[in-house]
Amino acid sequence: MPILRLKTNLRCKACVVKITPVFDAAAGITHWSADIDSPDKVLTVEGPEITRAQVENLLRLLDYEILAVLNDQPAPGESAGDKPTTYYPLFLVLAYLAGGSLLLEAGMIHTGGAWNSMRLMRHFMAGFFLIFSFFKLLNLQAFADAYEGYDIVARRWPFWGMLYPWVELGLGISYLxxxxxxxxxxxxxxxxxVSSIGVVQTVLARRTIRCACLGTVFNLPMSTVTIVEDLLMVAMAAGMLWMTWG
Known part of the structure; x- marks a missing residue:
């Protein structure tokens, strides 16, 4: 079951008393707690389909607000270990992308064309951004909430989490x-x-959180696998720039 851990401006016990009847009566919240002794004044909310937007609306009714999404704990029963099966959806998507790009290039060669590394990478990048943006857009708010938990830009400007999948979609169309x-x-x-900075920081800090690269459809833990994925895209983009200008 999803759990949100949120940094808030709940300053004292009176604040907790004030929000208690509202959160106790809120539909979709099965359990919640507030730790006003912690530096981040952490509000933990659990529910089957709970989102940051829902909690934010409840807090705003009482003149409180969410300062950041922490989410550095997995939901009970969810494994965040580096098990191959955990990354199966990610590996499957990347395998499809690599295979599809190679088949497209083979088709070009079969019809009389020559091998073109730039074209191969362009097809791979197009597929990458189109597929990854699709999964993020399946539940845009949930992605934005998860992304804010580790991305350095979304943490400061939450609207970036809502905009990011559309940027990926635009890049995918541009590559295609x-x-x-x-x-x-x-x-x-x-x-x-920029995106990889937050990923590297999270992994180095040994925070156990969900990676939102495929949205929130799958439970993909943040790890070195995520770093490699991001840096691979950085390297390919840099390589394509170099090949264009070289």
Whole structure:
């Protein structure tokens, strides 16, 4: 069951007393608690389909607010270990992308064309961003909540979590249409480099949280696998820029 851990401005016991009847009566919340002794004044909320937006609306009714999404604990019963089966959806998607890109390139060669590494990478990047944005957009609010828990930009400006999947979708379309290639490669390099910073920080801090790279449909733990995935996209974007200018 999903658990949200939120940094709030609940300062004292009176604040907790004030929110108690509202949270006790709220539909969709099965359990909640507030730790006003912690530096982050952590509010923990559990529910089958609970989202940051729902909790935020309840707090705003009482003149309180969410300062950040922490979510550094997995929900009970969810494993966040580096088990191959945990990453099966991610590996499967990447295998499909690699296989599909190679088949497209083989088709080009079969019809009389020559091997083209740039075209191969462009097809892979197009598929990557289109597929990954699709899974994020299945539940945009849930993705934004999870993304805010570790991304350095979304943590400061939460709207970036809502915008990010659309940026990925735009990049996917640009790669597919070969539209403004240099600008597309440069934006990819910037976006993925910044995104990887939060991932690296989270892994180095040994925080056990869900990776939102495939949205919140799958329970993918944040680990070195996620770092490799992000840095692979950074390297490919940098390589395509170098090949274009070289």
């Amino acid at each position: 249409a070969h539209f403004l290639p240099v600008a597309t490669y440069a934006i990819t390099l910037l976006v993925m480099s």
